[in-house]
Amino acid sequence: MSVVPRLDPVNPTARSIFGSILGHQPELAVAFSSLYAEFWNRGVLDHVTKETTRLRNARITDCGY
Amino acid sequence: MAMPVIAKVWMANPKNDKNVVELQPHLAPFVAALQSRALEAAPGRCAELISMRVGQILHLPSSDTALEVAVGEWYASPDLTDAEKVVLEITEQFLVDVHGVTDEMFAKLKEHFTTPEILAILFHVALCDGFGKLNLVTHLEKNRGAF
Numbered sequence: 001m002s003v004v005p006r007l008d009p010v011n012p013t014a015r016s017i018f019g020s021i022l023g024h025q026p027e028l029a030v031a032f033s034s035l036y037a038e039f040w041n042r043g044v045l046d047h048v049t050k051e052t053t054r055l056r057n058a059r060i061t062d063c064g065y
Numbered sequence: 066m067a068m069p070v071i072a073k074v075w076m077a078n079p080k081n082d083k084n085v086v087e088l089q090p091h092l093a094p095f096v097a098a099l100q101s102r103a104l105e106a107a108p109g110r111c112a113e114l115i116s117m118r119v120g121q122i123l124h125l126p127s128s129d130t131a132l133e134v135a136v137g138e139w140y141a142s143p144d145l146t147d148a149e150k151v152v153l154e155i156t157e158q159f160l161v162d163v164h165g166v167t168d169e170m171f172a173k174l175k176e177h178f179t180t181p182e183i184l185a186i187l188f189h190v191a192l193c194d195g196f197g198k199l200n201l202v203t204h205l206e207k208n209r210g211a212f
Contacts, residue, residue, distance in 0.1 A: 002167075002168045004168070006168065006171040007180055007183065007184065008180065022184070024180050024181040024184045025102075025106055025181050025185055027102050027106070028099075028102045028103060028184070028188060031099040031102040032099055034098065034099075035096060035098070038091065038092055038095045039092060039095075042091050043089060043091065043092070061163065062164065
């Protein structure tokens with residue numbers, strides 16, 4: 001499978017990573033970031049559990065994050 | 066943080082977001098805002114078509130509308146545009162095996178949509194996939210995915 005980025009960032013000098021790609025949809029980026037921050041900063045789960053599930057998810061999906 | 070107006074409007078619909086509110090109330094307004102933004106940003110009928118196809122693949126309850134039938138047979142349907150068929154093709158591959166999404170599929174997307182539109186389409190696919198599965202595994206309200 002190709003590993004060449006399939007979407008270009010708004011800023012042509014930036015790397016094609018999730019954050020730079022989101023620049024194409026600023027309002028979507030704000031909404032996503034707000035949810036992500038809330039998810040990590042509050043809630044009934046401890047951080048170890050959250051990070052463990054995130055890591056396992058990333059392994060299974062071959063995600064680089 | 067105050068709930069965004071758009072989230073209030075979205076959540077006022079009794080069909081929307083009840084599941085997430087019940088599970089994690091503090092996340093609800095943020096989830097609603099994100100879903101609303103993704104819905105608004107997706108071009109044309111893409112959001113509706115994606116929601117339908119995700120629901121079909123996850124075996125969520127469906128209707129017998131002509132559009133629902135067309136989406137189920139998208140590859141041969143005369144009622145869908147070429148652009149919509151490309152969106153449904155990548156939606157299907159995203160759910161069944163995301164590693165099977167190809168450069169060729171992206172090239173076809175780029176023939177019909179701008180980069181911001183492609184981003185919105187993929188966000189909508191990801192949200193429908195994630196929240197549809199969340200509803201499925203928790204046996205909560207059996208509505209159409211998250212939308």
